[in-house]
Amino acid sequence: MTQPQSSDQYRRLRVALLGAGAVGSQVADLLLRHGDELADRAGASLELAGIAVRDVDAPREVELPKELFTTDAESLIVGSDIVIELMGGIEPARGNLLLALNSGADVVTANKALLATHGTELFEAADQVGASVYYEAAAAGAIPIIRPLRDSLAGDRVVRIMGIVNGTTNYILDRMDSEGADFAEVLADAQRLGYAEADPTADVEGYDAAQKAAILASLAFHTAVPLDAVHREGITAITPAMIEEARAAGFVIKLLAVCERITVDGTESISVRVYPALVARTHPLGSVHGANNAVFVEAEAAGSLMFYGAGAGGVQTASAVLGDVVSAARRHIAGGVGVGESTRANLPTVPIGHVITRYQITLEVNDQPGVLATVAGILSEGGVSVATVVQTVQGEDDPTARLIIGTHRAADQALSDTVEKLAASDVVERVVSVLRVEGE
Numbered sequence: 001m002t003q004p005q006s007s008d009q010y011r012r013l014r015v016a017l018l019g020a021g022a023v024g025s026q027v028a029d030l031l032l033r034h035g036d037e038l039a040d041r042a043g044a045s046l047e048l049a050g051i052a053v054r055d056v057d058a059p060r061e062v063e064l065p066k067e068l069f070t071t072d073a074e075s076l077i078v079g080s081d082i083v084i085e086l087m088g089g090i091e092p093a094r095g096n097l098l099l100a101l102n103s104g105a106d107v108v109t110a111n112k113a114l115l116a117t118h119g120t121e122l123f124e125a126a127d128q129v130g131a132s133v134y135y136e137a138a139a140a141g142a143i144p145i146i147r148p149l150r151d152s153l154a155g156d157r158v159v160r161i162m163g164i165v166n167g168t169t170n171y172i173l174d175r176m177d178s179e180g181a182d183f184a185e186v187l188a189d190a191q192r193l194g195y196a197e198a199d200p201t202a203d204v205e206g207y208d209a210a211q212k213a214a215i216l217a218s219l220a221f222h223t224a225v226p227l228d229a230v231h232r233e234g235i236t237a238i239t240p241a242m243i244e245e246a247r248a249a250g251f252v253i254k255l256l257a258v259c260e261r262i263t264v265d266g267t268e269s270i271s272v273r274v275y276p277a278l279v280a281r282t283h284p285l286g287s288v289h290g291a292n293n294a295v296f297v298e299a300e301a302a303g304s305l306m307f308y309g310a311g312a313g314g315v316q317t318a319s320a321v322l323g324d325v326v327s328a329a330r331r332h333i334a335g336g337v338g339v340g341e342s343t344r345a346n347l348p349t350v351p352i353g354h355v356i357t358r359y360q361i362t363l364e365v366n367d368q369p370g371v372l373a374t375v376a377g378i379l380s381e382g383g384v385s386v387a388t389v390v391q392t393v394q395g396e397d398d399p400t401a402r403l404i405i406g407t408h409r410a411a412d413q414a415l416s417d418t419v420e421k422l423a424a425s426d427v428v429e430r431v432v433s434v435l436r437v438e439g440e
Helices: 022-033 035-042 073-077 093-102 112-129 146-152 167-179 183-193 207-221 240-248 314-334 371-381 412-424
Strands: 011-018 044-052 082-085 106-109 158-164 251-264 267-280 292-299 303-310 356-366 386-394 400-407 428-438
Touching: 011 022, 011 073, 011 093, 011 314, 022 035, 022 044, 022 314, 035 044, 035 314, 044 073, 044 314, 073 093, 082 093, 082 314, 093 106, 093 112, 106 112, 106 314, 112 207, 146 207, 158 207, 167 183, 167 240, 167 251, 167 292, 207 251, 207 267, 240 251, 240 356, 240 428, 251 428, 356 371, 356 412, 371 386, 371 400, 371 412, 400 428, 412 428
Parallel strands: 011 044, 011 082, 082 106, 267 428
Antiparallel strands: 158 251, 158 292, 251 267, 292 303, 356 400, 356 428, 386 400
């Protein structure tokens, strides 16, 4: 029987780590503690050559050997076989990764902002020297979604991706749904627990999810999707009343990233968008709780696939990073050029106005005869057909009615134009909310 080899019998690969924050420190710790196991899996000994940081004396979650730290990232990168970038931000991360690729190293990154804005540049640099860019941790934390899209489904035709890809917003919306709490209260708890940053804008305004949507769409549809082509809305306007109205209709509100093929004027195109939407409580995404993420993929041959798990967290994300490191090491041992990204489909990305879906519109209107007929007439003129109406009356001296209108499927632009006309109508006091229905 063949005995397992000890790590010193393997070819040694130098690994440079850039950044030692919550994820980086966990990656370093796991590399040091499980080096022999990783060597057996990779077929190569993975030597942590050093860790580049801004401040070598800064406190860190994990105690690591002091001699590994350096502020000289460039010297560490040159001569390394694999470079792991966990610094975040655009610069100097972009320059460091280009240096690594141009020196022939494979790179592993969890930097969604960098990939969403400069991914094409990095992939082209990798192709020129036969290296690879690995980024499993950039889209959904510990959930394996990049490799399934890039490799497992490469022979299939992905039709649609719909996912919860931001744990902070899912935690907030889930707490609002289960407890009836308001947005500000739950956000404060999320910040205290470390789910949200002191400045939560990237999460609650949908920027983080939009970056991930651009990455997933580019992979799924073999088309470079620029970040500015992603329609983005956040969750700051979601109220307990909207949550309760969704519940009464059998829905839950989730911040979704939706990427799908659509046909516009006979041309196959793609739509990429992020917004809070109504999801049926019976849908798999409707039961995703806490800070977890889930990605629902629909493909022509494979059918519906669901990927679920932790979307954030230092050690969880480190798992995805190290999976990429093992893949990069195997490529080095096997030899040959790296696997490039396929973006040759060049499908056009269309604006949100072309999307067709159902909606729930909530209005405050004058409580007087003929109001419902007037509202229905405005909707009909705009090509928006009413499916359901729920009416409640508030106040006694000067009563107002609240209309919750469910529509049939309509184009987003038609709906938007119609809502503007409703807002300008004499019978409508206020457009309270407009939510799209997804997952049907």
